[in-house]
Amino acid sequence: FVIPVASAVDLVVVIVGNGAVGKSSMIQRYCRGTFTREYKKTIGVDFLERQIQCEGEDVRLMLWDTAGQEEFDAITKAYYRGAQACVLAFSSTDRSSFEAIHSWKVKVEDECGEIPTVLVQNKIDLVDQCVIDPKEAELLSRALGAKLIKTSVKEDINVNAVFWYLATQCLAEL
Numbered sequence: 699f700v701i702p703v704a705s706a707v708d709l710v711v712v713i714v715g716n717g718a719v720g721k722s723s724m725i726q727r728y729c730r731g732t733f734t735r736e737y738k739k740t741i742g743v744d745f746l747e748r749q750i751q752c753e754g755e756d757v758r759l760m761l762w763d764t765a766g767q768e769e770f771d772a773i774t775k776a777y778y779r780g781a782q783a784c785v786l787a788f789s790s791t792d793r794s795s796f797e798a799i800h801s802w803k804v805k806v807e808d809e810c811g812e813i814p815t816v817l818v819q820n821k822i823d824l825v826d827q828c829v830i831d832p833k834e835a836e837l838l839s840r841a842l843g844a845k846l847i848k849t850s851v852k853e854d855i856n857v858n859a860v861f862w863y864l865a866t867q868c869l870a871e872l
């Protein structure tokens with residue numbers, strides 16, 4: 699007979715969006731519990747992971763941090779390959795990052811097909827600098843068929859919820 703062994707489910711998550719929306723910060727916050735004000739436009743790819751218990755499964759989330767390489771299409775595309783879930787991120791304070799979401803979605807879809815995706819509006823702590831109408835964010839979310847989650851990586855609001863949601867979506871598809 700076979701002794702059942704608890705096995706971890708591995709999920710590779712790719713986080714895309716314009717520069718400075720907070721992708722790198724989100725990964726650091728989620729995997730290391732830290733936040734820094736410095737904006738490090740690093741060249742090079744980081745890979746962080748965090749294990750969670752989700753619906754009775756051990757899920758290992760593996761996060762590619764491709765921040766700083768948004769302009770190097772060919773390089774980043776290689777990291778999308780094999781991703782099982784996607785975060786489309788824009789910033790409350792940056793209209794162009796909001797307007798770029800559609801093209802980020804297309805890029806990921808070209809490599810990965812339809813995968814569980816969440817739309818993240820980050821930097822909601824900067825209330826006075828918000829340039830996104832809540833209604834248009836909701837409309838975009840509906841158009842993409844992706845749940846909208848509003849986060850502040852700085853204040854640690856809703857960051858866990860983003861990855862929890864993606865994990866449940868992926869588990870449901872197994």
Ligand code: GDP
Pocket residue numbers: 715716717718719720721722723724734735736737738765766820821822823824849850851852853
């Ligand atoms: P990336 O280029 O998308 O990886 O963006 P970064 O993670 O490097 O973040 C860009 C800048 O935004 C940094 O100075 C961060 O400290 C800052 N930042 C990230 N998330 C938040 C947030 O939720 N609120 C505020 N106020 N600043 C943030």
